[in-house]
Amino acid sequence: MTSSEFHANPDNFCYRHPGRQSFVLCQRCMRTICPECQTQAPVGVICPECMQDQRRNQSPAQRKAQRRWGSRTMTAAGGRPLVTYWIIGITSAVSLLQLLPGVGVPIGQALQFWAGYLYPSLSGESFQPWRLLTTLLVHGGFIHLGLNMLALWMIGQSLEPLIGRAKFLTLYLVSGLAGSVGVAVIAPQVSTVGASGAIFGLMAALLVIGRHLGANVTGILVVLGINLAIGFIPGFNVAWQAHVGGAIIGALIGLVYARTSGRQNARFWWIGLVSAIVLVLILVVAIVPPLLITAGH
Known part of the structure; x- marks a missing residue:
């Protein structure tokens, strides 16, 4: 032309x-x-x-949701999903290092999660609770990394500007924590890597918040259901326990965001309620798996 x-x-x-x-x-x-x-x-x-x-x-319900959420939240986030980009960049850098021959194995072993690292008296390993979150940084291969980062990019484009950067980062980290807790509680003998628990938390939160705003969430629900179902298909080496844990807590946090947004002292309420969720997760992972491991012996 x-x-x-x-x-x-x-x-x-x-x-x-x-x-x-x-x-x-x-x-x-x-x-x-x-x-x-x-x-x-x-x-x-x-x-x-x-x-x-x-x-x-807009329907009356949508107008009510718009008044509660409004454009203030999006303006506060600047309209650009910077947290999403930072998470993708840091995770990709660490995961690519982990996939390099020679140096990859030590990195993967240093960051992956296994319930035994939380219970030295039962496993003989040293106490390493940070692995509950560092496992989000390493992946099982290029396909695993690519699919998770693509999903994060797609969801983050919509969700982060809607709820704000602080809430988005909190949702991602707590959902990832819940994914590790899910593995520790349901399958304490399994070691896991990947950000799938956090990704499922984002999807579930987007589903809940979208429903609250009166949006058509059928597509999100179908995608979430298919991805959850894949974890139960024989032959797929997927830690479905992390998916379930992340999705449950992500949906709960999404509900907290939806119910507290626009209210007086909203920041106090969402921070307090999410902190309570984190406390419950810590109590669950501190009590339940040792009982299961002891019972197994």
Whole structure:
């Protein structure tokens, strides 16, 4: 395409500001819009006209949710999922080092999780509780890493701007912790690596929050159900215990965020309730697996 043809094509310029070049399309009407005309939506961006039309067609429940969540949360996050990018970058760097011949095995062994590291008197290993979270940084191969990071990127694009960076990071870490606790409680003899527990927590939270906002969550529910079911299919070497643990706690935290957002002293409530969830997880992993291991002997 020549320069004159490019400038003659109105699709290369914002429909509301014809002098501004852009290649971003409104996700509803598919017209070109410049940064000034872009409003962040759960998926992609929409133009001002579509935003007005969407607000006119909202149900009473959706309007109530909009008043509670509003655009304040998204503005506080800056509209860019920076935490998502940082998690992907750090996890990918560590996992790729772990997959290198020669140095990979020691890294994987130093960061993977096994319940025995929590109970020195029963396993003979040293006490290493940090492995509950460091296991999120290492993976079983390029495919495992790629699928988890792709899922994180896709979910983070929508969820992090919606709830804010602090809540998103908290959700990711606590869901990952819950995944490790799930493995320790259900299958204490199994060692595990990967961020799958945290990813399932994000999916479950997105499902709960989306339902609260009145969005169509059928697609998320189907994806979550399929991925949970894969863990129970014979032949797939998947730690489904981490998936279940992460999904349950992720859904619970999503409910906390939905119920406390927009309320007076909202930060106090969500931090307090999530801290209580973490405390319960610590108590569960401190009490239940030793009883199971002792009973097994």
